[in-house]
Amino acid sequence: MNYDVRQMLKDFTSGLTIMGRTHGEEVNAFYNLLGKNYAPGALDVKTKELISVGIAIYNRCEYCIVYHVYKALEAGANRDEIVEAAMVSVAFGGGPSMAYTVTLLNESVQEFEKDFQ
Template structure:
């Protein structure tokens, strides 16, 4: 499918290059990324599993490769990852259903025009 390890290295190098040009941008991103760790409400493994599920929903390969590695390093199992991905799959299907109601509404509005 993909050389995820090589791709992750490329993504991190690209982010580093952006950081050299615009350090405030990457510093701001890091602040957002690390904010949840300070509350202590969720452990690192849970946050990383959520991040992977969000990455799938956003279709961000860079996020997928970074956060799957972090989830593994935090002790996530394949079964836990699969369950988190199941949530992403269900929500994406749900979003498709909800947005389908918007399409039906727009279709009805077109008949009124």
């Protein structure tokens, strides 16, 4: 299966903007949660994004996979780190997590890694 991961990323981010026009309080609360939890602290942003990749794979959230692969690359992660984070989730999620790792995650890394080289 081929995914249009750029379109998926655009759909997710623009969807938040559109939803924010009518449900600003809720969307802003989501952004505040993200801002607080993804700020550098005991863990750096790259580590937090790699954790997010693993969680997204485990939960099989397609938009989360695309978004957090992009954000992990943006934070300085490389292909091997992203795949390794995904493989940790495969240990918990089995076949379904592996299926998303070898398809959507792989396509996302291939598409987005050139943006950060």
